[in-house]
Amino acid sequence: MAVELSLMARLLAYEQRCSQPISSHRLVAVRLDAQVLSVLAMAGEDTTIHMAACGELGAKPSLRSVPDPRVRDQQYQLFEWLGKRFDNYFRRCRAAGTYPQIWVSSSAAASHLDTLADRLRFNKNNDEVRRFGELLTYCTERFPIAGQQTLQTATSALNLHWITGQDQSEDEHLLTLLTWLDPPNDQNLLAAVANAERVPMGVKTDPDYDRDVLLPLVISYNESRRAGSSQALLDAKAQLIHNALEPVVIPIFKATQRAIAMLADIARPPLPGLRDLEHREAEEFAGFMEARDRGYHLPLRDSAKLAAFRLTAREDAIQNTEATIRLGDRMARAAGRLNGFVVRGEVLDRGRSRLAPRRFRYEFSMSTVQRVLRIRLRDELQWADDPRLRVIVTDINRSGRRTSIRCEILNGQRSIGLPEIGTVLEMIPSTPDWSRLIRERGNLKAKLGVTPWTHAQGEIPVLAARKAPDDPLAAVEALR
Amino acid sequence: MSGINGRQQIADEAVRSVLRTQYDGITALRLDSPPGAGKTGVVERLAVQSMASFDERCMVVTETNEQAFDLSRRCATYFPKLPFTLMVRKTLRVPEGLKQIPNLNVARSSGDVPRGPCIVIANARKWSWSDVGHFDSQIIDEAFQLPDYGFHQVAGMADRFVLVGDPGQIAPVVTCEIERWRCDASGPHVPAPSALIARHPDVLRMSLPMSRRLVADTVRFVQPAFYPQLPFEALSLDGERRLLTRAAGGMKLDRLIELAEAGASVVQVELPSLITGEVDEQLSDSIVEMISRLLVRGAFIQDEVGERPLLPSMIGVACAHTSQVNAVRERLPPHCGDVLVETAHRFQGLEREVMLIHHPLSGRADADSFHLDAGILCVMMSRHRVACFLFARSGIEELLSRHAPSGDRVLGSQNDEEFEGWRAHRSILERLRHEHRIIAV
Numbered sequence: 001m002a003v004e005l006s007l008m009a010r011l012l013a014y015e016q017r018c019s020q021p022i023s024s025h026r027l028v029a030v031r032l033d034a035q036v037l038s039v040l041a042m043a044g045e046d047t048t049i050h051m052a053a054c055g056e057l058g059a060k061p062s063l064r065s066v067p068d069p070r071v072r073d074q075q076y077q078l079f080e081w082l083g084k085r086f087d088n089y090f091r092r093c094r095a096a097g098t099y100p101q102i103w104v105s106s107s108a109a110a111s112h113l114d115t116l117a118d119r120l121r122f123n124k125n126n127d128e129v130r131r132f133g134e135l136l137t138y139c140t141e142r143f144p145i146a147g148q149q150t151l152q153t154a155t156s157a158l159n160l161h162w163i164t165g166q167d168q169s170e171d172e173h174l175l176t177l178l179t180w181l182d183p184p185n186d187q188n189l190l191a192a193v194a195n196a197e198r199v200p201m202g203v204k205t206d207p208d209y210d211r212d213v214l215l216p217l218v219i220s221y222n223e224s225r226r227a228g229s230s231q232a233l234l235d236a237k238a239q240l241i242h243n244a245l246e247p248v249v250i251p252i253f254k255a256t257q258r259a260i261a262m263l264a265d266i267a268r269p270p271l272p273g274l275r276d277l278e279h280r281e282a283e284e285f286a287g288f289m290e291a292r293d294r295g296y297h298l299p300l301r302d303s304a305k306l307a308a309f310r311l312t313a314r315e316d317a318i319q320n321t322e323a324t325i326r327l328g329d330r331m332a333r334a335a336g337r338l339n340g341f342v343v344r345g346e347v348l349d350r351g352r353s354r355l356a357p358r359r360f361r362y363e364f365s366m367s368t369v370q371r372v373l374r375i376r377l378r379d380e381l382q383w384a385d386d387p388r389l390r391v392i393v394t395d396i397n398r399s400g401r402r403t404s405i406r407c408e409i410l411n412g413q414r415s416i417g418l419p420e421i422g423t424v425l426e427m428i429p430s431t432p433d434w435s436r437l438i439r440e441r442g443n444l445k446a447k448l449g450v451t452p453w454t455h456a457q458g459e460i461p462v463l464a465a466r467k468a469p470d471d472p473l474a475a476v477e478a479l480r
Numbered sequence: 481m482s483g484i485n486g487r488q489q490i491a492d493e494a495v496r497s498v499l500r501t502q503y504d505g506i507t508a509l510r511l512d513s514p515p516g517a518g519k520t521g522v523v524e525r526l527a528v529q530s531m532a533s534f535d536e537r538c539m540v541v542t543e544t545n546e547q548a549f550d551l552s553r554r555c556a557t558y559f560p561k562l563p564f565t566l567m568v569r570k571t572l573r574v575p576e577g578l579k580q581i582p583n584l585n586v587a588r589s590s591g592d593v594p595r596g597p598c599i600v601i602a603n604a605r606k607w608s609w610s611d612v613g614h615f616d617s618q619i620i621d622e623a624f625q626l627p628d629y630g631f632h633q634v635a636g637m638a639d640r641f642v643l644v645g646d647p648g649q650i651a652p653v654v655t656c657e658i659e660r661w662r663c664d665a666s667g668p669h670v671p672a673p674s675a676l677i678a679r680h681p682d683v684l685r686m687s688l689p690m691s692r693r694l695v696a697d698t699v700r701f702v703q704p705a706f707y708p709q710l711p712f713e714a715l716s717l718d719g720e721r722r723l724l725t726r727a728a729g730g731m732k733l734d735r736l737i738e739l740a741e742a743g744a745s746v747v748q749v750e751l752p753s754l755i756t757g758e759v760d761e762q763l764s765d766s767i768v769e770m771i772s773r774l775l776v777r778g779a780f781i782q783d784e785v786g787e788r789p790l791l792p793s794m795i796g797v798a799c800a801h802t803s804q805v806n807a808v809r810e811r812l813p814p815h816c817g818d819v820l821v822e823t824a825h826r827f828q829g830l831e832r833e834v835m836l837i838h839h840p841l842s843g844r845a846d847a848d849s850f851h852l853d854a855g856i857l858c859v860m861m862s863r864h865r866v867a868c869f870l871f872a873r874s875g876i877e878e879l880l881s882r883h884a885p886s887g888d889r890v891l892g893s894q895n896d897e898e899f900e901g902w903r904a905h906r907s908i909l910e911r912l913r914h915e916h917r918i919i920a921v
Contacts (some may be wrong), residue, residue, distance in 0.1 A: 410571070450636060
């Protein structure tokens with residue numbers, strides 16, 4: 001999104017006390033079988049889950065808590081429970097040839113799952129916990145990849161479609177974001193936002209609540225446990241902890257469900273390329289599950305080779321996602337015009353010149369008054385309305401605010417032909433190429449089959465020395 | 481050896497040492513070069529030495545096609561008796577001028593590449609997709625622009641490596657999220673020479689000691705701010721290269737031209753404080769006005785070669801954003817069409833006699849990592865041979881004080897790019913202020 005557009009929309013939202021739409025299409029997939037997951041960690045214990053709420057879209061959550069997640073066996077039971085749900089869900093998706101989709105409230109929740117995944121997948125004591133860690137790893141490793149549909153945070157998904165009048169970082173609080181999106185009728189918006197801010201929406205409980213309510217309950221439970229109290233007493237105390245956590249996790253779960261419902265019911269058509277993004281997601285998922293079957297290790301740190309594969313995939317995902325959205329979404333196209341990635345101009349003249357008996361050069365000039373242009377000589381552009389028309393920029397002339405761009409047709413002279421004089425064209429730098437990643441991976445596989453010494457540990461190879469002339473510089477200069 | 485001949489000897493001796501490493505059987509060499517130190521000249525000589533003296537197959541890797549074109553043109557022109565090969569993809573348009581060079585062969589398929597001793601020039605991407613056999617030596621030009629995962633894809637193609645580059649310039653462009661590798665000093669996003677050293681600290685490191693482009697006055701600004709670990713000097717003597725004018729001037733901007741005439745190669749124009757965002761119309765007007773003043777006053781360059789008038793093609797304008805570039809371009813009068821106005825990224829590797837710079841922090845309310853990036857300011861301030869005029873809104877010092885680096889450090893990494901940028905910006909500004917080179921208009 002161009003800075004000008006988002007700033008304008010944000011100011012408008014602030015002035016009107018109402019969020020503003022910033023897309024013409026729905027940009028994320030909402031799977032009907034998606035799972036909503038809300039977890040609470042214990043304060044100071046970043047690799048724990050104190051309570052988890054898990055459920056399908058529109059359904060009530062299944063809740064599971066542990067009295068003290070620092071007690072390993074109890075914590076493992078919760079992981080096993082979650083792992084089983086994940087495993088079943090992943091199996092169903094695999095059988096259907098689709099992909100899993102997990103929704104969490106915000107990037108804080110996604111980050112917590114990432115930490116957990118890194119920890120759990122190396123668990124040597126419990127196979128089910130390790131399996132849960134591996135499946136979670138799939139979601140968290142997809143998360144940073146542009147256009148991915150597997151691990152969705154409600155805040156990011158909403159922010160792709162609406163802009164609020166508050167600071168961008170404040171949008172990470174799901175309930176305040178929802179308050180902007182769906183303001184209460186009977187209340188001042190900013191007051192409602194201030195109220196919403198008090199409700200925990202991440203993965204931690206409120207520190208005051210921790211100190212005053214949760215901590216005494218956990219201490220009491222542990223004292224009873226250490227004193228060898230009866231199971232009935234321990235269960236009762238565990239239930240008290242469960243009861244204390246439930247009112248914290250349920251609003252997060254409900255807010256996430258509300259966000260998904262807003263996206264599912266949005267009155268905008270799905271992005272034309274969304275199906276391609278989902279198809280890519282299903283391919284990646286199938287590949288991951290196949291690798292699990294083969295027992296491939298999921299390392300904590302990447303080797304140079306694996307890093308090259310991963311970075312290539314990420315760069316490809318960015319290119320394809322940007323191109324897909326720019327091609328399909330009118331707001332993104334407008335942003336492209338503002339930041340110069342899309343060139344909109346009117347055809348001024350056109351012509352055909354003979355190069356050889358049966359070879360012609362088709363050229364046309366277009367004029368634009370766009371202030372920002374990111375084109376230069378020899379750039380290749382495609383017509384946004386029909387990308388079969390591909391041109392190369394052969395000349396750029398700026399005169400005041402008007403820029404004239406000379407283009408030669410590389411592709412599409414037969415299927416589309418020279419554009420009519422007066423036609424307004426929108427040219428884009430690229431269109432999505434969904435087979436590129438397959439080619440890239442094939443090439444990397446061949447190129448990185450043997451790791452060169454430069455990218456491996458070990459000694460630097462020694463080469464034989466030669467006798468040098470007295471003045472090697474003079475020897476080279478003599479060759480001029 | 482303080483005279484020009486002595487300095488030239490030092491510069492030549494450094495090149496000799498680099499060439500000698502190839503005789504000594506050094507497997508890999510990282511050659512750090514300050515701006516304008518003649519690294520492309522070293523690349524040419526290394527390639528020629530490999531093919532002509534050792535009968536080897538030598539591959540030269542550039543980052544972009546444009547760099548490959550430029551290097552091919554230089555090699556083939558300066559060594560007209562030797563054959564060179566430029567390798568490009570089948571559909572790429574090659575500039576007509578290159579096709580006319582008789583000793584330059586344009587290869588579009590692997591079959592076009594010589595099997596025997598040769599010098600083949602191509603960009604890293606093309607190399608990574610090519611299958612043209614094994615090479616004896618690999619020379620990477622502008623190696624700090626090549627991310628390590630790009631180097632990895634071509635590293636298996638040769639036995640010997642020379643990575644030549646400027647460590648102070650803009651880091652490789654990697655657009656995707658790289659949090660996963662941030663703590664890895666040899667991560668895939670890291671510039672190839674840095675990653676190689678992180679993996680193999682014993683790799684030989686050398687540096688070029690003289691900048692042929694920058695004058696001594698500029699080096700005093702640029703070296704401590706951007707190259708604290710890479711000492712270098714200017715090849716030209718103090719006052720040897722100057723900007724002079726034939727007519728006097730009485731306008732506000734003329735004061736800066738007079739400072740430059742007096743030998744101040746870096747001066748800053750300061751407009752009243754204003755938050756403008758990316759595009760600052762008034763600042764763009766001032767930049768264009770300065771170009772006009774230089775041309776109207778008959779500015780000329782006096783240097784080692786002699787005297788010659790300052791032409792629009794000898795002037796460059798560098799901006800941080802494309803929108804700023806366009807704001808300046810649309811104001812240029814028709815007779816200034818040859819003034820090169822570009823972003824810092826596209827100015828890498830280029831030089832002009834006089835540079836005018838839209839300061840990256842000018843008119844901003846915040847100082848984020850992009851605008852603090854030391855590489856951007858370094859590129860901007862190291863393109864000129866004679867004079868550099870910085871254009872900024874006042875208040876940058878206060879901005880830097882308000883936005884001290886966040887200190888977001890990564891476990892296991894000694895780099896703090898935000899702090900380095902912040903420090904470099906402060907260093908430049910303090911020096912300019914201390915030497916009374918900031919003129920308010």
